[in-house]
Amino acid sequence: MNVTQKISKPYRRKLDLANGRVDLSHGSGGRAMAQLIADIFHNALDNDWLRQGNDQAAFDAPSGRMVMSTDGYVVSPLFFPGGDIGSLAVHGTINDIAMAGARPLHLSASFIIEEGFALADLDRIAQSMGKASREAGVPVVTGDTKVVERGKADGVFITTAGVGVVPAGIELSGDRARPGDTVILSGTLGDHGIAVMSKRQNLEFETQILSDSAALHGLVADIVATAGPWLRAMRDPTRGGLAATLNELAYQSGVGFRIEEDAIPVKPEVAAACELLGLDPLYVANEGKLIAIVAPEGGAAALAAMKRHPLGCDAAIIGEAVADERRFVQMVTAFGGGRIVDWLSGEQLPRIC
Amino acid sequence: MKYVDEYRDGRLAGAIAERIAAEAARGRDYYFMEFCGGHTHAISRYGLEDLLPANIRMIHGPGCPVCVLPIGRIDHAIRLAERPEITLCTYGDLMRVPGPHGTSLLKAKAAGADIRMVYSTLDALRIAEAEPSREVVFFAIGFETTTPPTALAIRIADKKRLKNFSIFCNHVITPAAIASILDHPDVRTLGAIRIDGFIGPAHVSTVIGTQPYKFFAEEYEKPVVVAGFEPLDVMQAILMLVRQVNDGRHEVENEYIRAVTEEGNLKAQSEVAEVFELREAFEWRGLGIVPYSALRLREAFAQYDAERRFPVVTEPVRDNPACECGAILRGVKRPTECRLFGTACTPETPIGSCMVSAEGACAAHWTYGRFREDTAASVGQRAAS
Numbered sequence: 001m002n003v004t005q006k007i008s009k010p011y012r013r014k015l016d017l018a019n020g021r022v023d024l025s026h027g028s029g030g031r032a033m034a035q036l037i038a039d040i041f042h043n044a045l046d047n048d049w050l051r052q053g054n055d056q057a058a059f060d061a062p063s064g065r066m067v068m069s070t071d072g073y074v075v076s077p078l079f080f081p082g083g084d085i086g087s088l089a090v091h092g093t094i095n096d097i098a099m100a101g102a103r104p105l106h107l108s109a110s111f112i113i114e115e116g117f118a119l120a121d122l123d124r125i126a127q128s129m130g131k132a133s134r135e136a137g138v139p140v141v142t143g144d145t146k147v148v149e150r151g152k153a154d155g156v157f158i159t160t161a162g163v164g165v166v167p168a169g170i171e172l173s174g175d176r177a178r179p180g181d182t183v184i185l186s187g188t189l190g191d192h193g194i195a196v197m198s199k200r201q202n203l204e205f206e207t208q209i210l211s212d213s214a215a216l217h218g219l220v221a222d223i224v225a226t227a228g229p230w231l232r233a234m235r236d237p238t239r240g241g242l243a244a245t246l247n248e249l250a251y252q253s254g255v256g257f258r259i260e261e262d263a264i265p266v267k268p269e270v271a272a273a274c275e276l277l278g279l280d281p282l283y284v285a286n287e288g289k290l291i292a293i294v295a296p297e298g299g300a301a302a303l304a305a306m307k308r309h310p311l312g313c314d315a316a317i318i319g320e321a322v323a324d325e326r327r328f329v330q331m332v333t334a335f336g337g338g339r340i341v342d343w344l345s346g347e348q349l350p351r352i353c
Numbered sequence: 354m355k356y357v358d359e360y361r362d363g364r365l366a367g368a369i370a371e372r373i374a375a376e377a378a379r380g381r382d383y384y385f386m387e388f389c390g391g392h393t394h395a396i397s398r399y400g401l402e403d404l405l406p407a408n409i410r411m412i413h414g415p416g417c418p419v420c421v422l423p424i425g426r427i428d429h430a431i432r433l434a435e436r437p438e439i440t441l442c443t444y445g446d447l448m449r450v451p452g453p454h455g456t457s458l459l460k461a462k463a464a465g466a467d468i469r470m471v472y473s474t475l476d477a478l479r480i481a482e483a484e485p486s487r488e489v490v491f492f493a494i495g496f497e498t499t500t501p502p503t504a505l506a507i508r509i510a511d512k513k514r515l516k517n518f519s520i521f522c523n524h525v526i527t528p529a530a531i532a533s534i535l536d537h538p539d540v541r542t543l544g545a546i547r548i549d550g551f552i553g554p555a556h557v558s559t560v561i562g563t564q565p566y567k568f569f570a571e572e573y574e575k576p577v578v579v580a581g582f583e584p585l586d587v588m589q590a591i592l593m594l595v596r597q598v599n600d601g602r603h604e605v606e607n608e609y610i611r612a613v614t615e616e617g618n619l620k621a622q623s624e625v626a627e628v629f630e631l632r633e634a635f636e637w638r639g640l641g642i643v644p645y646s647a648l649r650l651r652e653a654f655a656q657y658d659a660e661r662r663f664p665v666v667t668e669p670v671r672d673n674p675a676c677e678c679g680a681i682l683r684g685v686k687r688p689t690e691c692r693l694f695g696t697a698c699t700p701e702t703p704i705g706s707c708m709v710s711a712e713g714a715c716a717a718h719w720t721y722g723r724f725r726e727d728t729a730a731s732v733g734q735r736a737a738s
Contacts, residue, residue, distance in 0.1 A: 262363075272354050275354065275357060328724050330724055332400075333363075333398070333399045334361055334363055334399075335361055335366050335399040335400065335401070335584050336363040336367060337399050337400020337401055337402065337404055338400045338403050338724070339397065339398060339399070339400045339721040340720065340721050340722065340723060340724050342700075342719070342721070345699075345700035345720075
C-alpha cells in the first residue's frame with residue numbers, strides 16, 4: 001500500500017499582502033522565510049539565477065577590469081515623490097559602478113526588515129526594485145533577508161552590491177583631475193534631497209518636486225563612447241551634494257576647482273524650497289546626476305554627448321580644475337564676489353539615501 | 354525666484370559698488386558694524402568684501418544668538434537633558450556648541466539623553482501633547498525675532514493646560530547689546546575699535562521697528578541703517594551709511610521698508626510683554642553681564658519656566674583662555690586674529706561658539722572667505738578684475 005497517497009498536500013496559507021505584517025518567523029530560516037522570499041522577492045525580481053534557489057549566483061566573468069561597489073540605503077521616508085527605497089537601492093549602486101566608466105552586470109540585495117513592517121509596503125518596494133532593475137537591464141541575482149525585533153530598525157534597510165566591467169582603454173579615478181580640466185554637471189541640483197525633505201516636512205509646493213533617482217549607466221556609456229580617452233573622473237553627487245563631491249575630487253587629485261554659480265542649473269521650485277528650508281542647493285543630495293572631469297580638449301564632446309541623452313539634457317560646464325595646493329573649491333557667486341564652497345560640516349539632512 | 358532674485362542681482366550690485374567707491378572719501382577709512390549674524394552670513398556667502406573698496410571695513414557684531422550664549426547656559430541645558438524625565442527640544446544649531454570639558458548636547462544625546470531637534474516652538478508643543486509622560490523642555494533662544502513664537506507657544510500651552518511643557522529661556526534683547534558695545538571701554542575710551550555706523554538688524558526690526566535705534570543715533574552720534582538680509586540690501590545700506598558719514602549726519606534710516614516700519618509689529622510686542630519680563634542681568638559671551646538685556650517668564654507663567662521647575666546645580670564656567678570669541682563678538686578682533694582659528698577650532702571641532710553657527714563670524718569666514726588669507730590667486734580677485 002502506498003501510504004504517501006493518503007497524506008494530503010499541506011495547506012499553504014498565502015501571504016496576506018493586503019493586511020499582513022512581517023514577523024520574526026519571516027527571518028528564521030524556516031518555511032515562512034522561504035515563502036516570503038518566493039512570494040515577494042522572487043516574484044518581483046524574477047530571473048534565472050534567483051530561480052535556481054542557490055545561496056549565491058554563478059556567472060561567467062567577462063574579460064577586462066571588473067569593478068565592484070556596495071551601498072546601504074536607510075532613506076526616511078521609504079516612499080518619496082519620484083521614487084522609493086527600492087528603486088533608490090538599484091539606481092544608487094548601478095551609478096556607483098557606472099562612475100568608473102563601467103557597464104554594470106549584476107546586483108545583490110540584502111534586506112534588514114523590522115518586525116511589524118507591512119507586507120504590502122515590502123511588496124511595493126520589491127516590485128519597484130524589480131521594475132528599476134529590468135529597466136536598467138541589471139538583474140538582482142542573489143540576496144538575503146533578515147528580520148529584527150520591533151524598534152531595532154526603521155521599517156526596512158536595504159544593502160545592494162554590484163559588479164561591472166570597464167571597457168578597454170578607459171581608466172577613471174578621482175585622483176586624475178589636472179589643472180585646466182573641464183567640470184561638467186549633467187543636470188539640475190538638489191531634486192532628490194528636496195523631494196525627500198518636502199515629504200518629511202509636509203511642504204506643499206505649486207509644482208511637486210520629484211526625486212531625480214535614475215540609473216546613469218546609459219548616459220555614462222554615451223559619454224565614454226564619445227569622449228572616453230579624455231575622461232579623468234566621474235562621480236555622482238549624492239550625500240553632501242556637488243560641494244562634497246568636488247571637495248573629494250580636489251582632495252584626491254591635489255587640485256582646486258573654480259566654479260561659477262550662474263552656470264549651475266537649479267530648478268526654480270528647488271531653489272525656492274531651499275530658500276524656505278535654509279538649505280544651499282550645492283549641498284543637497286542628488287540620485288540621478290553626475291559630475292564629469294574631462295581633459296580640456298574633450299570638454300565640448302563630452303558636453304554634447306550628455307546633452308543628447310535624456311538624463312543629461314540640462315548638462316552644463318560649471319567650471320574648471322585649477323592649480324591650488326590648498327585644494328579649495330572656489331566659486332564666483334551670482335552676485336559677483338568670491339567664496340569657498342567648503343565641505344559640509346555636521347549633518348544637513350540626515351537619512352537622505 | 355520672484356522677490357528673491359531681484360535682491361541678488363549681480364549687475365545692480367556692481368552699480369551700487371561703483372557708487373560706494375565713488376562716494377567713499379579717499380584718505381579716510383569707514384568702519385561699519387553689521388550687528389546681525391544674518392548680515393555677516395550674507396557678506397561672506399556672496400563675497401561682498403570683493404565688491405567693496407579697501408577703505409570700507411566691515412566689523413562683525415554679536416547678533417548671533419548661538420554665539421552669545423555663554424558656556425554656562427549650554428552646561429545648564431545639558432544638565433536639564435540628563436534628567437531622565439526630561440525631553441529637551443532644541444534647534445539643530447545648538448547641538449554642536451561646546452559646553453564645559455568637551456561636552457555638548459550632541460554628545461549628551463549620544464550618551465542617552467533624550468534630546469530632539471525641532472524646527473519650531475510648535476514642534477516642541479506637539480511632542481509635549483503626544484507624550485504626556487515626558488517633561489518636554491524647549492531650549493528657547495534668540496533675539497526679538499524668535500521671542501513672539503515662544504510667547505505664543507506659552508499661551509497655547511496655558512490654554513490647553515499642558516502640564517508637561519516648559520521652556521529654558523535664553524531670549525535676549527538687541528538694543529541692550531548695542532548699548533553694551535558702545536559703552537564698552539574698548540569703544541568709549543580706549544579707542545580699540547572704531548565704529549562709524551551700524552547696519553541695523555533685519556528680522557529683529559520687523560518686530561521692534563526702527564524707533565529703538567533712535568537713542569543710539571542721537572546719544573552716541575552713530576548712524577544706523579536698518580537693512581534686509583539680501584546682499585543688495587547690505588550694499589545699499591553701506592552706501593547709505595557712507596553718505597551719512599560724509600554729510601556728518603547720524604540718523605536712523607530704513608533700507609528695509611518692504612518689511613520694517615517705525616513702530617514695528619505691535620501685536621507681537623504686546624504678546625511678548627504679556628508673557629515675558631526683563632531680567633535684571635544676563636551673561637553674554639563676549640559682552641559679560643549686561644543689565645536688562647534678556648527676558649524671563651512672568652510670575653503668572655512660572656510653571657512653564659524650566660529654570661524654576663527643574664533646579665539644577667551649575668558651576669560658573671570660563672571660556673577656553675585661548676578662544677577669542679569674546680573679543681570677536683565685540684568687534685575688537687577679527688576671526689583670523691585668534692590663534693585657534695582654523696587650527697584647533699574648525700566647524701568640525703569647534704572650540705568657540707562663533708565657529709558653530711552659520712551666522713557666527715568665525716564659521717562664516719572659515720566656510721566662505723578663508724581663501725582671502727592666502728597669497729594664491731582667488732576667484733574674488735578675478736571677479737573684481
